[in-house]
Each structure stands twice: as structure tokens, then as C-alpha cells.
Amino acid sequence: MTDPNQYLRLQLGDTSFLLPSSSGFTIEQRENLVTNKSPEGNVAAWRVVQATRLPAYCLDATLRVTRRHLWHRAVFLDTLPQAVGLAVDEVQLLPRAETAISPFTPPGLPPTRLGHLFSGAWVTGHRAMLVFEPKALAAYLQSLGEE
Amino acid sequence: MKKPRAGPRLHSLEVPLDGMTLIVPSAVVAEVINPLTLAPVPFSQPWLKGVMGWRTLAVPVISFEALVGMPEPASPAAGKIVIFYPLNGRSDWEFYGMFATAEPRPQALNHSEPVATGSELPDLPYIAAGLKVGGKLMLIPDLEAMKKVFYPA
Numbered sequence: 001m002t003d004p005n006q007y008l009r010l011q012l013g014d015t016s017f018l019l020p021s022s023s024g025f026t027i028e029q030r031e032n033l034v035t036n037k038s039p040e041g042n043v044a045a046w047r048v049v050q051a052t053r054l055p056a057y058c059l060d061a062t063l064r065v066t067r068r069h070l071w072h073r074a075v076f077l078d079t080l081p082q083a084v085g086l087a088v089d090e091v092q093l094l095p096r097a098e099t100a101i102s103p104f105t106p107p108g109l110p111p112t113r114l115g116h117l118f119s120g121a122w123v124t125g126h127r128a129m130l131v132f133e134p135k136a137l138a139a140y141l142q143s144l145g146e147e
Numbered sequence: 148m149k150k151p152r153a154g155p156r157l158h159s160l161e162v163p164l165d166g167m168t169l170i171v172p173s174a175v176v177a178e179v180i181n182p183l184t185l186a187p188v189p190f191s192q193p194w195l196k197g198v199m200g201w202r203t204l205a206v207p208v209i210s211f212e213a214l215v216g217m218p219e220p221a222s223p224a225a226g227k228i229v230i231f232y233p234l235n236g237r238s239d240w241e242f243y244g245m246f247a248t249a250e251p252r253p254q255a256l257n258h259s260e261p262v263a264t265g266s267e268l269p270d271l272p273y274i275a276a277g278l279k280v281g282g283k284l285m286l287i288p289d290l291e292a293m294k295k296v297f298y299p300a
Contacts, residue, residue: 015186063189103240104205107297108192117190121198121205128186128200 007099007122007131010075011090013068015061016129018099018122023134024078027091028056033074039067042144044087047076056085057144063117065144079138086141101131114139157258160251161285162229165212165220167269170254170278170285177230177242179251196246201230208244211288214296215271220248227251234294243297254280 007018008025019025033045033056042065044058056074060066071087104121111117117140120131160176162169178201185197185208194213198205208228212219220226226248233241256278263277263284273296275289 061189062187100203102203102205103238104198104207105241105298106188106191106195106198107207107209107243108195109299111190118188121186121200123200123203123205126183126200128198128205130186130188130198 005096007094007101008075009090009092009094009129010086010088010132011092012059012063012086012088013061018094018101018120018129018131019075019077019137020131020134021093023132026076026078026083028074028076028085030072030074030087041146043146044071045074045085047074047083047085052082054083054085055141055144055146056087057141058087063140077134077138077141079135079142084138084141086137102128104128104130110136112136112139112143155257157256159254159256160229161254161280162245162247162251163226163249164246165248166217167212167271168283168285169211169288170256170280171231171288173253175232175290176251177232179247180228180230182226182228182246199228199244201242201244204240204242206230206242206244208246210246211273212246214293215273217271220246234290234297237294237298254285256280 006021009016033047035045036043043055045056046053058068071089073091074085074087076083076085099122101120102123106116114136117136118130119133121128158173159170160173185199187197194209196208196210198207210219228244229247230244261279268277273289273292274286276287278285
């Protein structure tokens with residue numbers, strides 16, 4: 001069981017982002033997923049649940065779709081109408097005492113219909129690691145579709 | 148060119164940018180720091196250059212040149228980051244940073260500085276007015292207009 005104040009560190013290439021554990025998620029090993037063998041399309045792999053295919057996307061550090069091959073797990077966000085996944089190079093549940101999150105809203109227009117993709121940052125010295133806003137992240141992933 | 152009456156001194160900072168100079172009250176500036184590595188913010192506006200940690204806060208850093216549609220300096224790392232207090236009415240954690248091409252310089256204005264006329268001002272958004280300080284045009288940023296673009300309703 002996870003603490004609502006805990007965060008998952010998701011590594012995408014050379015960059016890491018945090019996901020609040022309160023958002024609800026499932027971590028799947030790559031070998032339990034059906035890999036998209038076609039070079040076409042945005043989906044990296046699918047998790048098959050009772051004949052439903054839940055897509056997982058592979059994103060780079062700028063959150064654009066990429067077809068990196070060195071990912072090991074996918075984190076599926078519990079969201080409606082169905083879960084949607086993000087393939088990650090590494091995932092780590094950070095101890096609560098380790099992360100103090102500062103509020104952060106990027107200035108400017110939000111990029112998704114549910115607002116900004118980030119709602120906070122973990123600041124250590126001059127370094128800031130962005131914290132995903134789970135609903136906006138899920139909306140963004142769902143907007144990627146299958147193509 | 149209008150010449151306003153002399154009055155009490157207003158302590159200000161001259162903020163050098165690429166191709167223009169801003170002047171702001173010293174009271175709106177929290178600190179000036181050396182540039183450091185920023186964390187990029189995916190899908191942000193082109194004028195938002197990234198976010199950095201400062202005094203336990205996450206502070207976005209902007210390029211004013213990019214905000215007004217001018218070319219950006221090739222190497223912002225050669226200048227400074229000016230950290231501004233939150234804009235009027237915003238939360239106390241909403242500091243923001245702005246790249247400057249060099250160390251800002253203090254200026255004590257006494258209200259005798261000529262106000263630039265419309266024809267002397269560049270045709271740029273987010274400029275409220277201009278002053279001629281020692282014969283040099285300094286632009287006063289329109290903080291209210293910046294607030295509207297930073298935090299659209």
C-alpha cells in the first residue's frame with residue numbers, strides 16, 4: 001500500500017518526472033505486455049485486460065512520442081474511460097521523507113483540456129524535478145491515440 | 148517629449164536585455180543570480196525557458212525577448228537571472244525569473260527623467276512606457292499585461 005504523499009519517480013531517457021502515488025496506478029513488467037512490433041503508430045505496447053487493449057506510450061524527455069527500445073516497465077494510470085500507460089526506463093517509489101514538493105504551475109496557457117501537465121516540483125538545491133498532474137497527464141496520453 | 152516634475156527618488160534597477168533595456172522598481176526584484184541549468188518544461192510557451200530551484204521554491208525562468216517576439220540572445224548563460232517577486236495578487240510562492248544579458252545596475256530616478264513619446268517606443272507588447280535616463284531609452288515592462296499572459300483565466 002502506498003502513502004498518498006509518496007511519489008513515483010519515472011525516468012524517461014535522461015530525465016525524471018514524479019507522479020503522485022495518490023493518482024492510482026499499476027506497474028507492469030514489459031514482458032507482460034504485448035509489444036507493438038510495427039514501426040508505425042504511437043503505441044509502444046498494450047496491456048490486455050479481459051479482451052481490452054490498454055495502450056502504453058513511450059515518450060522522450062520532452063514528452064513527445066518516441067519508439068525507444070530500452071524501457072523495462074510501464075506505469076498505467078487508473079483513469080476513465082480506461083487506463084493508459086507510460087513506458088519508463090526506470091520507476092522508483094521514493095520514501096516520503098525524501099521528497100518535499102513545492103507548488104509549481106508553468107506560466108502560460110495550459111497544453112491540455114484538463115490544464116497544465118505539472119502541478120509541483122521537487123526542489124533540491126537549484127535543481128527542480130517536475131511533478132505530473134495525473135489527470136492532465138492521462139488526458140495527454142489518451143489524446144495520442146493509436147496512430 | 149514630456150518632462151515630469153522632480154520628486155522623491157525611486158530606487159530602480161536597469162535590466163539589460165538583448166537589444167533593449169528594462170527599468171523596474173528595485174522593490175519588485177528579489178535577487179540576481181548567476182545562470183544555472185534549468186529543467187525544461189515540456190509543452191510550455193516558447194518564452195518559458197525552464198524551471199529552477201531557488202530558496203526551496205520552483206521558479207520559472209522566462210526570456211523577455213522571446214515574450215515580446217524578439218530574437219533571443221545566443222548565450223543566456225553569459226548573463227544573469229533576475230528573480231522577481233510574485234506579480235500583484237498572485238500567491239507568495241509565484242516568484243519568476245528573467246534572463247538578463249548582464250548584471251542589472253541600480254538607478255535612482257527622481258521623476259525628472261523625460262518620458263519617452265510613443266514614436267520613441269519600440270512597437271512591442273508588454274511595454275507600459277519608457278523613460279530617457281541619461282539619454283538612454285529604458286522600457287518599463289507592463290507587469291499587469293505580463294500577469295495576464297502568465298496566468299490566463
